[in-house]
Amino acid sequence: MDSVSDSVVKTGVLVVGAGPVGMALHLALRRQGVACIQVDKHAAGLNTSRAAVIHARTLEVLESLGVVPELLSSGLQVTDFRVRETDRVLLHIGFSELPSVYRYALMCPQDQTERILRRHLDAAGGLIDRPETLLTLAESADGVLARVGSPDRGSRTVHAQWVVGCDGVHSTVRELAGIAFKGEDYTETFVLADVRMDWPIARCEVSLFFSARGLVVVAPLPEEDGRSPDRYRIVATVAQSGDAPGIPEVQAILDERGPRGAAGRIRELLWSSAFHLQHRIAEQVSRGRVLLCGDAAHAHSPAGGQGMNTGIQDALSLAAPLAQALREGDLRALEAWAARRHAVAREVVRMTDAMTRVATAASPLGRSLRNTMLGLLGRFPLVQEKIATRLAQLHVN
Template sequence: MLPERTDVLIVGAGPTGLAAALTLARRGVEVTLVDQREEPAVTSRAAVVHAYTLELLDRLGAGAPLVARGLRSARFNVRDRDRVLVNVPFDRLPTRHPYALLVSQSVTEEVLTEQLAAVGVRVLRPYRLTGLHHDGDGAVARFDGGTVRARWVIGADGIHSTVRELTGIPFTGPAGSEEAFVLADVRVDSTLSRDSASIFLARGGPLVWAPLPDGRVRLVATVADPPVEPDVAYLQRLLDERGPRRRPDRVREVLWSSRFRLHHRVAETFRAGPVLLAGDAGHVHSPAGGQGMNLGICDAVDLGETLADVLAGAPETRLDEYAARRRPLAQEVAGFADRLTRLATVPPAARPARDTLLRLVSVLPPVRHRIALRLSGLNQRRSARTAVPGNRTGG
């Protein structure tokens, strides 16, 4: 049952909402977390948790149990069919997690939900938000099962955020930025190493190949007109066209598959009075590079710590600073993902020059290290607050 009042209402129980709720609960804040789905999703888009995200999850007690359920990737490869153009090593990163953790988003959500339950918070389902307005005392949220007055509301309800729409925050992006993607978990016969993920740069668009626990492989590809449920034959054609050529992969089984479309968009502000945005409610971009869920969790921890400080007596301007920090990061990540897509889709005449340039980059250790810092999210240490309790100077 919904409470009549709460300090913080979080709408959306994906990784972002769960991480925000856990951050606040561990700071002793009264938090209510709701979701419109009857059950958590068992399939999911994201399949990688990067080093900086794991550092933040360690603060919440969720890092170790998640690592135990994932597969560690020592490197990330940029490939053109059989050629490795750039090898990005993670094993020398300045972190306790010198790897990328390959794990389904649904498992990440399970771990965060378990940690929330341990501190006495559960997800309230299914409640669909139908109205939201705010006044001098906070906000009033109407659901199809009741009304909640909250001092603060966090919109973590994804791309089609009802919180964002009801608040009237514009969600804008460049014209013509829509992309269509195929997403699948498969079992394949492959000679590719299971200790690394790869992105294949192909004329038709990038193809991400990422191993997961239990012998599965996650495939993500930009395509022009994907089918509703890509089957073995369709995914085999994608691998034949974009994957290894000399020793091609063979798809044995499709465990699940889907398609989705998205525009590259960023909210014009991450705060409107007592309403705050985090995760996909504030930014949407290509999944190339595996940045979306990671950025959302980083938003959540930053916002949770900031909001806990404000509830403890810090000035509300701290929340404006949160919005000012996170929006440029979202724009930068969107641009980074777009550059990966454009690298993949250069015209055939320009591909030799592109490949030569990338191979030159690959022999420069400082450049590879910078790329690893960027992919891992560790570059955010300098630009994001995400302070631990008692340390207000940043991560």
């Protein structure tokens, strides 16, 4: 149990951030019997869909938390990913032959994933202190002194043997630890919209459409409360956008870039956003007694739905080495974790950057070469299977 002495709260691990990565880590640490305090600067979960796909490897590692049955019942299984230019299929990637019991990508919006993780964390007796912001970090002889503050309760000091930053791209933990976050911003602006619409393509498919004006991705989302199956995620590049797009703007993108004659008709806009992307990686994921997981350690394009999946795998592979370090003082497994996850992050950033640059090729020659290359890849089943395995992250141990 955590203890209080001289107004300092003591714990084994302080987890900063309570998105899916932070909650997965907290749950895993509790299963290891590790005392843990978790803080998050938001008063409640963000309650937006954001990351919407859970890949096969992530489902495999989540089995240890007992959350997979609920995720499967809440999600939608997608077996096909097709790259198209209007009505022409350039490349088909199928997931039905994946070397896993989960032969699909599970579409499950992030807010639903977070609700499921939170229910299990509540059942395990785990608490999240909200809203509480990390103010300072200072290494001590046997851990880290962290000052955290709340608008209602003022500030307090937490003495943790280890601090794990699961607090996103703008990580306060990473900044206070002095860890560089190296990379670049993309020039393109992206818009995202969750809609209800009529759509001519089967709901077992995620579709990526190329056009001279940019790309658009259309992915089915699971239904809630027994409503008809007409909920979709749309992501597209645009010349510029300062505001969240409305129905007219999103409909125009579908009409221009989607299938000819039947691009789909939007009936309701559920949520939308405009955003810029970046690709960056932390110089290291471990410095002293500070560790980084998820977007705090690596930021990249959403191409292939790799971000949240990589972060959850960061967290769940950390729990056992961190417990060993706490109990035995043996850091070898923790050092191996840091080296491995940093290498995985570099690989993911390289892959998603390549996918994004190929998908956003601007010149007519570049687009023509891209489409020809994808058409050639589509002729080799073994290549398609390898791509599917990498997207599902099944090549990662």
